[in-house]
Structures are given as C-alpha cells and as structure tokens.
Amino acid sequence: MSTTTPLPPSVIGHWIGGETAGAADGRTLDVTDPASNRPYAKVARGGPTDVARAVDAARTAFPAWAATAHHERARLLHRIADAVEERHDRLAAYESYDCGLPIGQAWGQARRAAENFRHFAGVITALGEEAFRQGEEQLSYVVRSPAGVAGLITPWNTPFMLQSWKLAPALAAGCTIVLKPAEWTPLSASLWPDILTTAGVPAGVANIVHGPGTEAGQALVDHPGAPLLSFTGSTTTGRHILRSCADHLKAASMELGGKSPVVVFADADRAAALDAVVFGVFSLNGERCTAGSRVLVQRPLYEEFTRRLADRAAGVRVGPPSEPATEVGPLVHADHYRRVLEYVRTGREEARLVAGGERPAHLPEGNYLQPVVLADVPRDARVFQEEIFGPVAAVTPFDDEDEAVDLANATPYGLAAYVWTSDLRRGHRIAHAVDSGLVWINSHNVRDLRTPFGGTKASGVGREGGARSIDFYTESKAVHVALGEPRRPRLGGGP
Numbered sequence: 313m314s315t316t317t318p319l320p321p322s323v324i325g326h327w328i329g330g331e332t333a334g335a336a337d338g339r340t341l342d343v344t345d346p347a348s349n350r351p352y353a354k355v356a357r358g359g360p361t362d363v364a365r366a367v368d369a370a371r372t373a374f375p376a377w378a379a380t381a382h383h384e385r386a387r388l389l390h391r392i393a394d395a396v397e398e399r400h401d402r403l404a405a406y407e408s409y410d411c412g413l414p415i416g417q418a419w420g421q422a423r424r425a426a427e428n429f430r431h432f433a434g435v436i437t438a439l440g441e442e443a444f445r446q447g448e449e450q451l452s453y454v455v456r457s458p459a460g461v462a463g464l465i466t467p468w469n470t471p472f473m474l475q476s477w478k479l480a481p482a483l484a485a486g487c488t489i490v491l492k493p494a495e496w497t498p499l500s501a502s503l504w505p506d507i508l509t510t511a512g513v514p515a516g517v518a519n520i521v522h523g524p525g526t527e528a529g530q531a532l533v534d535h536p537g538a539p540l541l542s543f544t545g546s547t548t549t550g551r552h553i554l555r556s557c558a559d560h561l562k563a564a565s566m567e568l569g570g571k572s573p574v575v576v577f578a579d580a581d582r583a584a585a586l587d588a589v590v591f592g593v594f595s596l597n598g599e600r601c602t603a604g605s606r607v608l609v610q611r612p613l614y615e616e617f618t619r620r621l622a623d624r625a626a627g628v629r630v631g632p633p634s635e636p637a638t639e640v641g642p643l644v645h646a647d648h649y650r651r652v653l654e655y656v657r658t659g660r661e662e663a664r665l666v667a668g669g670e671r672p673a674h675l676p677e678g679n680y681l682q683p684v685v686l687a688d689v690p691r692d693a694r695v696f697q698e699e700i701f702g703p704v705a706a707v708t709p710f711d712d713e714d715e716a717v718d719l720a721n722a723t724p725y726g727l728a729a730y731v732w733t734s735d736l737r738r739g740h741r742i743a744h745a746v747d748s749g750l751v752w753i754n755s756h757n758v759r760d761l762r763t764p765f766g767g768t769k770a771s772g773v774g775r776e777g778g779a780r781s782i783d784f785y786t787e788s789k790a791v792h793v794a795l796g797e798p799r800r801p802r803l804g805g806g807p
Contacts, residue, residue: 324355324498326362326522327505329369330515335523336361341495346412346642347632347678355498358523363490363531366519367538370461370488373516378458378486382436385484389433391511392483393426396476399503407472408633410499412597412642412679415634421500425476431761432781436484439779451793456786458486459563462540463532465525465553468494468644469599469701475501478542479518481781490538491520492529494545496645498522525549536560540785543567544601547699547725547770554773565774565784567601567766569699570727573720574604575710575742578612580732581754586617588730588756589705590624594683597640598703601771602728602750602757606689606696607707608719614709618687621707622667625683628703630672640703642679649679652702655695659686659704662693668703691722699725713738717745726768730756749775 323340325332334340339357344350356362396403400422408418443453464478471494482489493501501520508518521528525545533541533556540563543553547569557564574592576585592604609617633641643649656669667685683703689696695706710716720729720742728750731742739753749767752758759765764775774784 321502322353324353324502324522326356326358326366327518327520328362328366329372329519330509332505333362333365335359336365341523343410343496343498344645345409346644346646347409349646349678353499355495355522358492358521358528358531360527360531360534362521362523363492363528363535366490366521367461367532367535369516369519370490371537373514374458374461374488377488377514377517380486385486386433386437388511388513389429389436389480389484392480392507392513393429393433395507395510396422396426396429399507403472403500403503405634406500406503407470408641410497411468411471411599411644412633413470414597414638414641416636416638417596418633421470421473424473428473428476428480428761431778432480432484435481435778435782439782448795449798451795453791453793455789455791456485456782457789459540459785459787460487461538462487462489462542462785463535463538464489464491465529465532465541465543465545466491466493467545468497469601470596471497472500472503474544475504477776478544479504481776482542482785483513483518485782485785487540487785488517489519490532491518492525492532493520493522495522495524495528530556533557533562534560539563541565542776542784550772563784565766565776566772567776568727568770568772569701569725570601570603570767570771571606571697571699571723571725572602572604572728572730572748573606573608573746574730575716575720575732575746576607576609576613576617577716577731577733577735577738578610579734580613581734582613582617584754585732586620586624588732589621590628592730592756593705594625594628594640594703597643598683599644599701603701604728604730605700605705606719606723607705608710608716609707610716611709611711614707618666618685618707621705622685622687625667625685625705628683630675630680630682632675640681640683643681643702644679646679648701649681652681652700652704655698655700655702655704656681656684659684659689659693659695659706662695663687663689663706691719697723713742717742720746724770727771728752728757728767
C-alpha cells in the first residue's frame with residue numbers, strides 16, 4: 313500500500329446493534345490485495361448465530377424507525393451523504409486497494425454513493441399516496457408501511473457504491489437492515505459504522521455481518537425475521553437465493569448477470585461509438601454488470617472498427633490501481649483471475665484473438681490482464697453466450713437490422729443494450745426490439761436514478777430505482793371508505 317493510502321484496519325468486524333463485534337465462534341477470513349494476492353487484513357467470518365443477532369437487533373430497532381416521519385428520515389439521509397463526502401479520499405483509497413479499481417475511477421465512488429442517499433431523501437419526501445373516488449359513494453386510498461427487516465447482499469465490484477444503492481432506499485422507506493458485503497472486498501464497508509453513527513442513525517437500524525455467501529449469506533436468506541431480500545450478484549447464486557426465498561415466501565429483488573450487446577451500425581458516429589465501446593467494456597476492469605461486452609458491428613464497418621478497437625485495447629494502460637495514469641487495474645481476486653483467463657483460453661479456440669490476452673510484462677505479480685479483443689465470434693461461442701466479468705470484448709459482424717436484433721437477443725441475459733446509429737427511427741426500433749431492461753441510444757452508460765434499473769431473462773427479477781425501490785421496501789394497503797349511505801346487499805331475508 314502506498315504511503316498516501318490510509319492504513320486499513322487489521323481486523324474488520326461485524327457491526328451489530330451499534331457495536332463492533334467479532335464472529336460468535338471467533339473465526340476470520342484473510343483479505344488479499346489484488347495487486348499482489350498477499351493477505352493484508354482479516355475479516356470476521358459470520359454464520360447463522362451472527363446473522364440471528366443482527367436480525368434481532370434490526371427487529372428491535374424497527375418500530376421506532378418505521379414510525380419516524382418521512383422528512384426526518386430524509387434529513388438523516390442527507391447527513392449520511394455529507395458524511396460519505398467527508399470521507400471521499402479514504403473511501404477512494406480503500407476501494408482502489410481492496411478491489412483493484414484504478415484510483416482515477418474510484419474517486420467517483422463517494423460522489424455516486426452520496427448522490428444515492430440524496431436522491432432517495434427526495435423520493436421519500438415527494439412520494440405521494442394514491443386516492444381514488446368511486447363517484448359519490450366511496451373513497452379508496454393507499455397507505456404504505458415499511459415492510460420490516462431487509463436483508464441486503466451486495467457484490468464485490470464497486471462495493472461501497474452498490475451498498476449505498478440498497479441502503480439508501482431501504483432506510484428511506486423505514487426498513488431496518490442487515491447488510492452482508494462480499495467477502496472478497498470488505499474494506500470499504502468498514503467505513504459504514506463511522507458514517508452512519510456520525511449521521512445519527514439509531515443503533516440497530518443498520519447492521520453489517522461479514523462472511524462467505526455460503527454461510528453468512530445463506531443464513532440471512534434463510535432467516536424468517538427478514539422478510540425482504542435484495543441481492544446483486546451472479547445469476548447462478550441468484551437462482552439459488554430465489555429457491556431459498558420461496559420456502560419463506562420472502563419478497564426478493566434480484567439484479568443478476570449481463571452479457572450486454574453494443575449494436576454499431578455503419579452510419580454511426582464512429583469515433584463516439586468507439587470511445588463508448590472501449591470505456592463500456594474496459595472501465596472498472598471490465599467487472600461491471602452493464603458492460604457492453606458483445607460488440608455487434610454492421611459488416612461495411614466491421615473490419616475497420618475491429619482494427620481500431622484492437623489498437624485502442626492494446627493502448628489501454630494497465631498498472632497498479634494506486635497510480636492516477638492507470639486505466640485497468642488488477643482483477644479482484646486470484647480465483648476470479650483464473651476464471652477470466654480460462655475464458656480467454658477458450659476464446660482463442662472459438663474466435664480470432666486480435667488484442668491482449670496476456671499478463672503485461674512489467675507486472676509480474678497480481679491479477680493483471682491486458683484488455684482482450686476477440687473477433688469473428690460465433691453466436692454459439694462460450695465467450696458470446698456467457699458472462700466473463702473482465703476486460704474481454706467479443707466482436708461479431710451483422711448485415712441488417714433483423715440480424716442485429718437476433719444476435720442481440722441470442723443470449724440468456726437481458727440487462728443492458730447500446731445502439732449506435734445516425735438514424736434515430738432505427739435506434740428506437742432496435743431499442744424496442746431488444747429484450748433488455750435498459751437501452752442507451754447514442755450514449756454510454758449514463759444513469760438517471762429516477763428510472764427503473766433491472767433486467768429481463770437471466771439478468772434478474774424486479775426493478776429498483778426511484779419510487780420502484782420504495783415499492784419494494786414497503787407494503788401497500790388499500791383502505792375503502794363509504795362517503796354516503798352504503799348499499800346494503802342482503803341475504804337470508806332478515807330484518
């Protein structure tokens with residue numbers, strides 16, 4: 313770790329009922345630095361006992377938190393945002409060191425996380441409740457109530473920001489929470505106790521239990537005291553969680569994998585499309601669910617675009633995540649690195665390697681990979697069909713609109729899609745025809761937090777964002793009131 317990076321804690325503990333705690337059985341896990349794969353800290357290894365303590369703390373805190381007025385919760389969310397922004401430098405350093413995220417990209421994480429809290433503070437204060445009149449006879453209205461304890465299971469890519477994406481709406485809605493961060497990247501989550509305490513969040517409203525998904529995560533999924541489960545992660549794990557939630561009839565929101573297409577027509581702004589493709593698949597080390605990892609290029613442009621993409625990939629600066637000039641850092645963990653390298657090996661057999669695929673010579677240790685471009689990728693190739701979650705682009709030609717849509721829809725996933733064309737009517741046609749939850753036309757991944765976020769098919773269940781997040785964390789009750797003398801249907805001939 314560089315001398316300018318704040319030293320991390322040597323042991324990262326749970327946070328339960330407003331207090332730091334170790335695992336009930338004393339177990340820990342090693343946390344490794346992806347730039348060297350050497351352990352630098354230990355994290356509490358939680359299990360069912362720890363989760364049960366956290367759920368009990370959250371249930372105890374729930375009545376008072378649920379009764380807190382919307383505007384009071386909103387004010388507290390703004391204080392959380394302030395506290396996040398005050399820790400900007402430490403957060404960026406932790407995220408970069410723990411995940412391998414280039415520091416230049418990690419600097420935006422505090423801003424994004426703070427924005428999430430400010431956004432949902434506005435949502436909860438502006439959100440009205442519906443009312444309906446049935447002529448002069450009856451008025452019906454809908455009230456929302458916090459649904460209870462929410463279990464939040466978050467991934468290892470941009471972990472702090474994605475934790476804030478779940479914490480903010482859950483707290484805004486009046487739920488208390490148990491957060492289970494990814495065990496590979498617990499470092500930035502160690503900032504939450506100080507942030508939430510500084511902001512004045514009451515003890516027990518937010519709790520954190522660390523540990524493997526198979527132990528701490530499964531215990532949270534199985535605990536009947538947490539009726540909501542929001543998960544972001546792989547499709548395989550999401551399927552397992554959904555099956556487990558069914559046993560308890562838990563409400564579940566699943567943001568899962570992606571294999572998103574970028575459709576580039578011959579009439580596109582070539583420079584803008586190329587910039588968007590390079591950024592979309594190689595930024596964040598390629599470890600992003602909405603990465604445009606399948607690049608579909610119309611045949612008249614195909615050879616030129618593929619060549620230029622390969623040149624750009626070869627020029628991407630791979631290096632230590634702490635260096636401001638670095639554009640791609642090490643992949644998050646040695647296990648994931650081996651998985652991505654196996655996909656690169658497979659891709660060499662299935663398609664034509666035109667860039668990258670090797671460890672840069674100046675980086676002899678750590679999980680480094682020069683960004684990869686595979687050309688002439690057939691639709692049945694594993695690298696076309698399966699989520700790699702690394703800096704690997706698969707390029708495939710198409711001839712016309714129908715083939716572009718067919719190829720775009722030819723995977724099990726349906727999270728995001730990107731369309732580049734100067735014909736906006738065609739852009740809209742493609743956007744409507746592609747089976748995905750999110751589509752950008754002549755734009756890279758620019759989010760509006762008011763819009764729904766989520767995918768179709770194997771990319772997830774449900775939508776989050778804006779009022780839709782509040783819908784998930786609340787129960788709606790319809791109340792019907794007679795305005796006049798009600799009609800009295802009678803059975804049985806009584807008086």
